[in-house]
Amino acid sequence: EEQVARNDEDNNEDRKDRYKGKEKKSSSSLSSSSSSSSSFTSSRNKRSYNDDDHDDDASDYPQNIDNDDDNNNDIRDHYHDKDNDNDNDRNNDDDIYLLLNDIQQRRKALLDAVLKVKPMTTRPPRGLGDDFIRVRKVLITPTRLYIIGPEPDKANRVLREYLPFLSYFLRVQFVDENMQQMKEYLSLDVSDRIISFMQKGITAFGRKHDFLAYGTSQLKEHSCWFVAPFEKPNGDKINAQSIRDWMGAFNDIDIPAKAAARMGQCFSGTVGTLRVPQDEIANIPDIKSDDGVYVFSDGIGKISEEFALQVSKKMRKREVPTAFQIRFGGMKGMVAVDPELGLFNMKIALRPSMDKFPCDHRMLEVCDVSHYSPCYLNRQIITILSTLGIKDQVFIDMQADMIEGLDNTLLDNDAAFPYLLMHRQIHQDLYEALLNALNSGFDVSDEPFISSIMFAIRQRHLKDLTKKSRVLVRQGALLTGIIDESGFLAEDEVQVQYNDPVRKERVFVEGRVLVMKMP
Numbered sequence: 401e402e403q404v405a406r407n408d409e410d411n412n413e414d415r416k417d418r419y420k421g422k423e424k425k426s427s428s429s430l431s432s433s434s435s436s437s438s439s440f441t442s443s444r445n446k447r448s449y450n451d452d453d454h455d456d457d458a459s460d461y462p463q464n465i466d467n468d469d470d471n472n473n474d475i476r477d478h479y480h481d482k483d484n485d486n487d488n489d490r491n492n493d494d495d496i497y498l499l500l501n502d503i504q505q506r507r508k509a510l511l512d513a514v515l516k517v518k519p520m521t522t523r524p525p526r527g528l529g530d531d532f533i534r535v536r537k538v539l540i541t542p543t544r545l546y547i548i549g550p551e552p553d554k555a556n557r558v559l560r561e562y563l564p565f566l567s568y569f570l571r572v573q574f575v576d577e578n579m580q581q582m583k584e585y586l587s588l589d590v591s592d593r594i595i596s597f598m599q600k601g602i603t604a605f606g607r608k609h610d611f612l613a614y615g616t617s618q619l620k621e622h623s624c625w626f627v628a629p630f631e632k633p634n635g636d637k638i639n640a641q642s643i644r645d646w647m648g649a650f651n652d653i654d655i656p657a658k659a660a661a662r663m664g665q666c667f668s669g670t671v672g673t674l675r676v677p678q679d680e681i682a683n684i685p686d687i688k689s690d691d692g693v694y695v696f697s698d699g700i701g702k703i704s705e706e707f708a709l710q711v712s713k714k715m716r717k718r719e720v721p722t723a724f725q726i727r728f729g730g731m732k733g734m735v736a737v738d739p740e741l742g743l744f745n746m747k748i749a750l751r752p753s754m755d756k757f758p759c760d761h762r763m764l765e766v767c768d769v770s771h772y773s774p775c776y777l778n779r780q781i782i783t784i785l786s787t788l789g790i791k792d793q794v795f796i797d798m799q800a801d802m803i804e805g806l807d808n809t810l811l812d813n814d815a816a817f818p819y820l821l822m823h824r825q826i827h828q829d830l831y832e833a834l835l836n837a838l839n840s841g842f843d844v845s846d847e848p849f850i851s852s853i854m855f856a857i858r859q860r861h862l863k864d865l866t867k868k869s870r871v872l873v874r875q876g877a878l879l880t881g882i883i884d885e886s887g888f889l890a891e892d893e894v895q896v897q898y899n900d901p902v903r904k905e906r907v908f909v910e911g912r913v914l915v916m917k918m919p
Contacts, residue, residue: 554669648759670765699733704742721769730759775876
């Protein structure tokens, strides 16, 4: 029994020793497995795998599980980075979207500002009178359409009537690509383009504008008026046809060109003055020849002295003119001051030859007043005078005298001053400024700015001389013609008087004169 007990103890010791030895071996095996696992992980990170580096021992299994967890963590980190990149991309897309949206909002605000029609100021610009207002303009070329303005333009009857709705009107002009007057030899494509605008209208400033009418002077410039439909505060709807109906009755005029010319009277550049009641208008007959063929008083009426004074004050004139070029309802022509008309409590006297179409408009509108303007020849007058026997050397000498006078305006104030005074009515604001500068002591030959303006004026007159044969007549004047209501003048007699701008005195012409109609 004792021997069996000792054998059992020896066996237990042997088992312990064997267990310890096996435990040491297991530890070394784990150590080698760790290095093998490190090698596997490294090779896996390098995207290459070697089966010989892998230990099949069971002790490697837990370590392999840990390595797989590390690999899974690497994969999760990789996809997490990818998610971060996607988030960054999404953030960048959001930034781009916000930027594009901001640009779109800015463009929309700008477009709304352009299309939004704001009340236009009707106050004339500084330096211009009440007969000017601001209007929108459109220039149409064979390939383009330019929208400009508002710019100052001469007022007319229609624009004054619809002054609160001035932004609905367009002044349209057809020009060439160089902005000069369009040539007469138009191609069919250009003609079709113009006809299309006239028939279908023009879209500008967010509205569709339809053709309205044109004046005689505007037709020479290839210009006309368009209007967009609008509604008055009282609910009245206004369009092109309703405006034409308001202008007057044109249905009885069978000739289209004549009807268009009569409509153009309402678009003549005028100054609105005072209204004239119907009971203060006298209707007087025309003065004709004995056979009734010739009408000597064609288009000429009368105006009383008192009313002429009121009209002059309204127009801010320093002196009362002796004659006015007027538009009154459907009438047009001249009215001369008659001292006797006021004795009958009448303001104006009109003749049947002045009546062009029925119209109820009762404001007296003035196109122009009698004043002095320098006289120029043109090709037509030179041809007529040459046919009547005037030698060509006469015109050549007049031309040389004009060129010499233009050259002297660049060198001497004594030559520039009377020239500016003679042409002051043509370019009043510019010439008045130049006259004030010369009166202040500036020398035209020393001051570069004044010299450059005078040089430009000289070039303009030389250009007109070349193209139109505009030769200055020093002993001539462009005046307003009226009839002798008193019958004092005999046959082939005229009475000529004008205010000389240089000598600043009234001149009465005596002797033989040549009278020509211009144009």
